[in-house]
Amino acid sequence: MAGQIKKMIDQIIETRSGGDPFLMLMTKTKLMLKGIDPEKYDDNSEDTPWVINDVKRIAQEMGVTL
């Protein structure tokens, strides 16, 4: 399996921003400050378990249901 991390990140950004470009950048910045760089993950990125858990935790902190 690959690409799960990108899907999760995209879902966080979409949920928090509603597609608003300003809020998308804001959410992306918040993710980077939390240690997750959205640009590092694409559809082919390996589904690394610890990263997945990290992103799940961040989603929960940000009130996003994955």
Added chain:
Amino acid sequence: MAIRPVYSMETSPERNAADLAAQLSDLSPRLVLFFASSSFEPAALAAAMQKQFSTAKVIGCTTAGELVNDKVLRHSVVAMAFDGEALEDVTIGVVHNLKTENQVPQVFTAFEAHTGQKMMDLDVKQYVGLILIDGLSGAEEKVMEKIGDLTNILFVGGSAADDMKLQTTYVFADGAAYTNAAVLALLKPQTGFEVVKTQSFCSVKKVLKATRVNEAERIVFEFDGEPASQVYARAVGLPQEQASSKFMDQPFGLMVEGEPYVRGLREFRDEALVFFCNIKEGTELSLLQATDIVKDTQAVVQTQKEKLGRISGLLHFNCCFRALQLEQWGQWEEYGKIFAGIPTAGFSTYGEQYLGHINQTSTMLLFT
């Protein structure tokens, strides 16, 4: 609309507050923000300010230098008053016990009761937040992270300071002085506003990955598996014993869309690097190089003037290291001129807040 900055050099808290009130006697402020030298007895100053502005929300903090319009002051109190034509609404809250708890949710619950809306649902074009936080708490990151988790409203502000004594900093709210605390304010301006973050650095395209850290203590032990001190010294091209001389000019940046979120360097500790903000393990940081503070800030303020048409008030949270550099280079007067004609109040901070906790930066809140 009235947003008015004033200042007083009176040395007693009571006389200082009375002087500020006299200067604002024709205004009925809804919010009074004040930035005070740490030379004032904090509890007395907080009480005196609230007594003088009894019908207003009154918040503030101690500083490492005060800023008003085009002036840089020491041992003063600078205040900015907002009347009802400037602010439709304001509510404030205190986040206590920063070092051991995270009470942001409790303060936000009170804000929600006040506005009748969830913090997550507030319109980011109608509301903006202010944060003044104990600059020696080491807790800015967790507070900003929690704020960011719970709302899209931008909270901008600065870390309280104590004139570089590094002993105790205070925030003020509703007549009391607090340490180990933050004051949050939720503002609903009557007109437009803009939040600005500016720093005078460019990336030198040297990227280092923090591979072993103590996040809570703001320490990086290793970059790319090597002792952080050695890697930094090599990166700036100096022997390790001289490399700390580059801390001010060559900090690191977390790059977001080409824009650095500056991570300031405090000291070498054995082979580790101690920062002024936390670094998450695995984070890639870009080495930065200082550029011209006056020129860069001038360009940012000019851009905002052109964009907004007019600036009726500007809150300025300027890092104390930027202030030191301006002082060393004899550029304060030139820097002050950037704000000439703009009603401005602010202070020299121990850190700045914009989405997160950042260093060597100016954050600003501008009102149209």
